[in-house]
Amino acid sequence: MNVICIIPARLQSTRLPGKLLMPLGDKSLLHHVYSNCKKVSLFSDVIIATDNNDIVEHCALFGAKVIMTGDHHASGTDRVYEAYTINQVIADLIVNVQADEPFLCSEHIESIIHSHIKNDVDVCTGVTFFKDSEEMLSSASVKVVTDQHDIALYFSRSPIPFFRDELEFNLKAYKKHIGIYSYKEHTLKCFTELKESNYESIEKLEQLRLMENGKRFLCVPIEYDGFGIDTMHDYQKALQRIQA
Numbered sequence: 001m002n003v004i005c006i007i008p009a010r011l012q013s014t015r016l017p018g019k020l021l022m023p024l025g026d027k028s029l030l031h032h033v034y035s036n037c038k039k040v041s042l043f044s045d046v047i048i049a050t051d052n053n054d055i056v057e058h059c060a061l062f063g064a065k066v067i068m069t070g071d072h073h074a075s076g077t078d079r080v081y082e083a084y085t086i087n088q089v090i091a092d093l094i095v096n097v098q099a100d101e102p103f104l105c106s107e108h109i110e111s112i113i114h115s116h117i118k119n120d121v122d123v124c125t126g127v128t129f130f131k132d133s134e135e136m137l138s139s140a141s142v143k144v145v146t147d148q149h150d151i152a153l154y155f156s157r158s159p160i161p162f163f164r165d166e167l168e169f170n171l172k173a174y175k176k177h178i179g180i181y182s183y184k185e186h187t188l189k190c191f192t193e194l195k196e197s198n199y200e201s202i203e204k205l206e207q208l209r210l211m212e213n214g215k216r217f218l219c220v221p222i223e224y225d226g227f228g229i230d231t232m233h234d235y236q237k238a239l240q241r242i243q244a
Contacts, residue, residue, distance in 0.1 A: 003042050009030055039105075045089070067083040069082045098228060100228045103241075
């Protein structure tokens with residue numbers, strides 16, 4: 001089975017522009033993510049997909065394989081698929097690892113890949129439980145509810161489920177979505193051919209496009225206490241962890 005990793009790397013983030021090149025210890029944020037992906041033994045290739053020359057020049061410093069894509073993409077998933085078609089190597093699974101998740105280690109990624117190999121689903125992704133109510137209540141943290149078989153029912157920026165009769169949130173009821181996706185090729189292609197869906201446009205969550213069109217997401221529980229870097233506050237927290 002051929003499994004490849006593609007890391008979509010957009011430099012101009014809305015909330016923290018240029019974050020992928022910001023230093024975390026002795027590496028940039030992007031370099032940390034790339035290094036963690038290179039440790040995954042199941043990957044035959046790890047590719048960074050970008051439309052930015054500064055990213056290309058930076059990646060040359062640590063020998064990463066880079067594919068230049070167009071600058072018109074509305075989502076990282078669209079960029080991943082273009083890079084996949086440019087690469088011209090057929091893969092059974094294409095794994096999209098978010099470029100701002102420096103604490104997502106090889107064991108986390110491998111557990112998601114193994115789950116996808118064993119289960120007949122369209123997409124595999126990661127989930128964990130929230131550790132504090134502040135993160136859970138933040139719209140930057142994506143929540144997901146699943147059925148008894150860990151198939152996603154809905155993703156949201158709002159706290160779901162709603163505790164009608166509780167004075168305080170029960171954190172054990174809230175699942176945090178983690179920024180990694182394992183796609184089958186036809187599912188990835190399907191995403192790029194579909195129009196932006198209703199709930200996707202409201203929540204600004206691209207995974208809802210496939211869900212609204214009947215695709216099944218397996219949410220793999222993993223032990224994960226990391227976080228994505230979306231804001232300067234996240235970056236300062238990451239610096240403290242790296243330097244500890």
